[in-house]
Amino acid sequence: MMNAATAANSSVYSQTQCRPLSSDVRGSIPYLNERKSRLVVRAGGGGRPPKEDGEKQQQQQQQPVSLRLDDVNPVGLGRRSRQLFDEVWRKFSGLGQISGTIRSDDQEALDALLVREGPMCEFAIPGAQNTTVLVVGATSRIGRIVVRKLMLRGYAVKALVRRADQEVVELLPRSVEIVIGDVGDPATVKAAVEGCNKIIYCATARSAITGDLFRVDHRGVSNLTKAFQDHNNKLAQSRAGKSSKSKLLIAKFKSASSLNGWQVRQGTYFQDVVATKYDGGMDAKFEFNENGDAVFSGYVFNRGGYVELSKKLSLPLGYTLDRYEGLVLSVGGNGRSYVLILEAGPSADPSQSRLYFARISTKVGFCRVRVPFSSFRPVKPDDPVLDPFLVHTLKIRFEPRRQRPVEGNATMKQDLRSFKLILEYIKVLPTGQETDFVLVSCSGLGIEPSRREQVLKAKRAGEDSLRRSGLGYTIVRPGPLQEEPGGQRALIFDQGNRISQGISCADVADICVKALHDTTARNKSFDVCYEYIAEDGRELYELVAHLPDKANNYLTPALSVLEKNT
Amino acid sequence: MQGRLSSWLVKHGLIHRSLGFDYQGIETLQIKPEDWHSIAVILYVYGYNYLRSQCAYDVAPGGLLASVYHLTRLEYGIDQPEEVCIKIFVARKNPRIPSIFWVWKSADFQEKESYDMLGISYDNHPRLRRILMPESWIGWPLRKDYIAPNFYEIQDAH
Numbered sequence: 001m002m003n004a005a006t007a008a009n010s011s012v013y014s015q016t017q018c019r020p021l022s023s024d025v026r027g028s029i030p031y032l033n034e035r036k037s038r039l040v041v042r043a044g045g046g047g048r049p050p051k052e053d054g055e056k057q058q059q060q061q062q063q064p065v066s067l068r069l070d071d072v073n074p075v076g077l078g079r080r081s082r083q084l085f086d087e088v089w090r091k092f093s094g095l096g097q098i099s100g101t102i103r104s105d106d107q108e109a110l111d112a113l114l115v116r117e118g119p120m121c122e123f124a125i126p127g128a129q130n131t132t133v134l135v136v137g138a139t140s141r142i143g144r145i146v147v148r149k150l151m152l153r154g155y156a157v158k159a160l161v162r163r164a165d166q167e168v169v170e171l172l173p174r175s176v177e178i179v180i181g182d183v184g185d186p187a188t189v190k191a192a193v194e195g196c197n198k199i200i201y202c203a204t205a206r207s208a209i210t211g212d213l214f215r216v217d218h219r220g221v222s223n224l225t226k227a228f229q230d231h232n233n234k235l236a237q238s239r240a241g242k243s244s245k246s247k248l249l250i251a252k253f254k255s256a257s258s259l260n261g262w263q264v265r266q267g268t269y270f271q272d273v274v275a276t277k278y279d280g281g282m283d284a285k286f287e288f289n290e291n292g293d294a295v296f297s298g299y300v301f302n303r304g305g306y307v308e309l310s311k312k313l314s315l316p317l318g319y320t321l322d323r324y325e326g327l328v329l330s331v332g333g334n335g336r337s338y339v340l341i342l343e344a345g346p347s348a349d350p351s352q353s354r355l356y357f358a359r360i361s362t363k364v365g366f367c368r369v370r371v372p373f374s375s376f377r378p379v380k381p382d383d384p385v386l387d388p389f390l391v392h393t394l395k396i397r398f399e400p401r402r403q404r405p406v407e408g409n410a411t412m413k414q415d416l417r418s419f420k421l422i423l424e425y426i427k428v429l430p431t432g433q434e435t436d437f438v439l440v441s442c443s444g445l446g447i448e449p450s451r452r453e454q455v456l457k458a459k460r461a462g463e464d465s466l467r468r469s470g471l472g473y474t475i476v477r478p479g480p481l482q483e484e485p486g487g488q489r490a491l492i493f494d495q496g497n498r499i500s501q502g503i504s505c506a507d508v509a510d511i512c513v514k515a516l517h518d519t520t521a522r523n524k525s526f527d528v529c530y531e532y533i534a535e536d537g538r539e540l541y542e543l544v545a546h547l548p549d550k551a552n553n554y555l556t557p558a559l560s561v562l563e564k565n566t
Numbered sequence: 567m568q569g570r571l572s573s574w575l576v577k578h579g580l581i582h583r584s585l586g587f588d589y590q591g592i593e594t595l596q597i598k599p600e601d602w603h604s605i606a607v608i609l610y611v612y613g614y615n616y617l618r619s620q621c622a623y624d625v626a627p628g629g630l631l632a633s634v635y636h637l638t639r640l641e642y643g644i645d646q647p648e649e650v651c652i653k654i655f656v657a658r659k660n661p662r663i664p665s666i667f668w669v670w671k672s673a674d675f676q677e678k679e680s681y682d683m684l685g686i687s688y689d690n691h692p693r694l695r696r697i698l699m700p701e702s703w704i705g706w707p708l709r710k711d712y713i714a715p716n717f718y719e720i721q722d723a724h
Contacts, residue, residue, distance in 0.1 A: 074704050074715045318630040318655030320583065322598070346576045348568035348584045389581060389598060 127517060128154040134196040136160045136183060136224065137203030139171055141481060142440055145509035146200055147176060153513065160192045183220030190227045199228060200438045200512050205458075208451055213458040221439065221462035225469035228437070247470070248324060248428040250313060250394070253294035262286055262311045264296075269304040269399075282307055284398070293332070299418040300400045308341070308397035321388035324428040326372035328470050332422035333362025336398065340371055341379075343393035344386060353393070355379040356386045366424070368468045372523075372565045394426070429470045435522045436471040438512045439463065443499060443527050446480030463525065472522045474515045478508045479529035486510055490531040493558040501529040511555060520559040569593035571650050574612070580605055585653065592636075594651040602654055603664035610669050613639045614650065617670035622680035627710040630655040631684055633663050656686065665691040683708035 133150055137143040138159035150157045151173050158177045161168050172178065181188025183203060193199070201224065205216040233246075252258060264286050284298025284307035296309050315321075327340070338360050345353030356376040360369045376386045400417040442459045444452055466473050479502045486506025492499060511528060515521035568576075571593055572584045581601060585594040597605055614637035622633045632655050639648040654663055665688035666673045675697065677688045682696040685706035696703065705712055 073713050075713070077704070316626070316629070318596070318625050318632055318653070320596070320655075323657070346568065346572060346584060348572060349576070352576060387581065390583065 131197045131516070132156040132158060132195055133516065134158045134160060134179075134192060134199045136192075136199065136201045136220070138176070139168060140202050140204060141483070141505045142508050142512070143200075143202040144171065145486075145506050146202060146512055147172060149509055149513045151175065158192065158196060160189075183223060184215040186223045186227065189220075189223045190230070193224070193227045193231045196228075196231070198434075198436055198438070198516055199224060200440075200516075202440045202512070204442075208454075210454055210458075213454060214461070217455075217458035218461040218465065222465040222469075225437065225466055225471055228471065229469060246430065247328070248315070248319060248430070250315075250327075250426040250428060251311065251423075252425045253288075253423050254292075256288040259286060259288060259294060261314070262309055264307065265310055266305065266307050268302060268306070284309075293422045294424075295420060295422050296396065297418075297420040298398075300398060301417055306397050306399040308395045310393060310395045312347075312393050313391065321373070321391050321428060323431060324373075324388065325431045326370060326374075326429050328427050328429055328468075329360070329369045329371070330366065330424035330426075331362055331369060332366040332424070333364070334420055335362060335364050336416075336419045336421070337361045338419075338421065339397040339399065340376075341395035341397055342376055342386065342391045343395070344388075344390040345392070346390075347392040350393075354383045356383075357397075362421070366422070368470075370429070370468050370470060372429075374565060396421070432472045432522065434472065434517055434519060435474040435515055437466060437469075438474045438476065438515055439466055440508060440512065441475050441477045441525075443477040443479055443497065443529075445500065446502070473525075474512075474521045474523075475525035476508060476511055476515075477525065477527045478503045479527070481505050481508070491554070491558070492529055492531055493562065494527050494529075495525065495562055497527065499527045499529040501532045503529050514553075514555045518555050518559065520556050523565050524559055524562055526559065526562055569595075569650075570648075571595070571612075575605075580608065588651060592649045592651050594653060596653050596655065599654050599656055599663050602652075603666070606664075606666045606669050609637060609650075609652075613641075613648075616640045617666070617672045617676075618649070620666075620673050620676040620680070622684045622686055624684060624708065624710045625655070628658065631658060631661050631686055631709075632656075633680060633686055635666070661686045662689055663687075664689050665694075667691055682706075685709065 133155050135143055135147055135150070135157060138147050139161060143159075147157055147159060156177075157173075157175075158179055159172055160179050160181055160183070162180070162182055164178055164180050169178065179188075179192040181192050183189060201221060203216055203220060205212045251262075264284050266282055266284070280301030282298065282300040282302050282305045284296065284300075286294070286296045286309055289295050298307055300307055329340075340358045340360055342356045343350070343353045344356060356378050358371050358376045360371060362369070373386055373388050378384070378386070398419050398421075439462070441463055442455060444456050447455055463475050466475065479499055482502045482504050484504040484506070486504050486509070488504070491503070491507060491511075492501075508528070568584065569587070572582065572595060575582050575595075581598060582605070583596040585596050588594055616638040618636040618638045620633070620635050622631060625632050632653055635652040635654075637650050637652065641647065656663060661684075663686055665677055667677065667688075668690070674691075674693075677691055678694060678697045680686050681688060681691075681694050682698050683706060688694055695701070699707065707714070
């Protein structure tokens with residue numbers, strides 16, 4: 001490699017000497033300009049600084065590139081190694097000077113070289129070097145400890161702060177990249193998620209104003225999830241349109257031709273002849289209206305009747321749903337409930353297929369409904385669990401007997417047997433191994449009762465927006481926070497809003513950092529508090545406690561018993 | 567309509583997907599990579615005793631890689647033997663398919679060529695290595711995102 005690079009340099013040198021170049025040609029070809037500047041630096045001992053264009057290109061070349069065997073291009077590898085060799089040679093030749101100009105970019109390069117040299121202790125996690133974590137709320141009680149723990153484990157950390165004051169800059173470690181922005185502003189949030197792989201959200205509202213609560217706890221989470229998914233989609237576009245984070249499009253209702261293949265059917269659960277005489281009938285249609293929406297609307301007045309929308313799946317060649325986690329639908333409804341039905345079995349013979357159902361509910365207005373495959377239940381109870389590999393048909397069914405009354409519509413009484421559903425798209429979510437978004441929420445304890453309702457409302461809205469986004473999430477709901485050292489007491493992980501004790505900020509930070517690469521932490525919400533002994537007569541269940549320690553991976557056994565997709 | 571082998575597999579509860587029939591009327595099935603070894607033994611016992619060909623291809627740029635197996639049921643006195651085509655699709659990153667060398671020995675060099683050209687790693691193959699390109703070659707030449715090296719720059723090709 002070194003011999004080839006040296007030979008290339010010699011040939012370049014001879015070429016430059018043989019051909020006299022005019023100033024116009026030299027200015028119009030930046031590559032030759034770059035070579036020229038390098039030769040001058042090397043021959044003359046670096047007396048003259050390189051030109052501006054060469055400087056910019058050198059900055060571009062200095063970007064760190066992670067090489068994988070499948071992505072390696074031999075031509076690019078040879079050129080990149082030659083560039084790296086030339087860069088190192090230029091630096092070594094510059095070391096011999098007694099007095100040299102120290103430029104600002106060299107200063108930054110030296111700082112980056114000295115500070116970001118990897119993990120400083122034995123907490124090293126494989127994969128941490130290639131992971132950039134965005135910490136939102138880095139100046140909060142949990143966020144400060146999260147940033148320190150991430151730096152110790154070798155992660156690259158970005159911190160989103162509202163103002164870069166002097167005390168904020170001094171509060172965070174020096175190698176943390178600080179991004180100024182507000183979580184309520186989508187533009188600054190979009191700039192913050194550039195280059196990040198995971199997000200830890202520790203921010204909380206500092207005032208009791210309801211608008212501030214909803215801005216930080218609900219809209220901030222929503223803005224970050226949207227910006228993060230847009231960033232992942234942009235990465236997927238730059239990688240030939242497909243990556244492990246790309247959603248698979250099943251149906252996108254944009255034009256009238258996109259309704260091809262969908263059929264509207266009717267059916268009934270009762271086969272009684274006597275009951276049919278008194279029914280008012282049912283009808284439904286699926287059409288494209290003048291507003292550009294695909295509307296599935298109709299009424300069901302028969303007792304035990306249903307109408308459904310059905311389509312045989314047509315996926316690209318080789319794609320099956322067993323590599324995916326669930327469905328996500330973007331629908332606009334009026335508060336009705338629907339049943340999603342998947343038909344699985346041999347696609348050539350539908351008589352041997354099995355039906356699996358899951359109930360979804362819509363809101364007034366557009367919303368995204370995320371239905372994991374694990375929530376589908378067989379229609380016949382003795383059928384096996386749904387195998388997504390065999391799914392060949394998707395149905396959306398409306399049956400009026402399962403509707404719950406809408407409280408807000410007491411004034412205008414709507415008939416619960418009529419429905420109108422606007423469909424925007426149906427996609428399949430990819431299966432991921434790790435969590436993408438760690439959200440530190442609130443369990444409600446430790447807040448004065450006058451504010452608890454508002455705070456919990458905002459926190460639950462933020463949690464719901466994260467769950468519907470399709471990202472892999474981990475939602476931590478700690479008890480009242482205490483300023484104690486971490487690792488002193490055993491922790492209790494629970495679901496169901498039953499905890500009553502506090503927890504240290506350092507322990508919550510440790511859970512957030514450990515959950516980044518834990519496969520059991522994906523798509524889970526849990527409460528966490530210190531271990532306690534219930535008073536006599538108030539024991540409801542046996543507590544399972546885990547003692548946090550450096551050498552103890554307490555998170556995987558604690559989270560493996562908890563329910564997923566909660 | 568359903569093919570004969572697909573009906574037989576459904577009757578015995580073996581998970582597969584029917585991909586229809588190709589232009590010669592040969593039944594085509596898709597099988598999961600993790601089920602392929604057991605189903606291969608079942609097909610051999612069922613009577614498919616000859617691996618007519620095995621090849622692999624890249625379905626789409628950035629998409630899946632496919633490994634194709636053409637199996638034939640050779641019997642004495644039969645002029646039109648029963649044939650089936652099995653396709654297994656794997657992801658582009660870390661593609662692994664169980665090797666059928668121990669079921670049909672003629673899969674030896676064909677799986678080596680599929681590994682050489684597309685990078686599909688056949689598990690438990692006894693001598694899986696490159697047979698067409700040099701051992702030090704970087705990349706898989708028949709993938710659709712492969713960039714061919716420019717041999718006029720000899721110093722870059724190695």
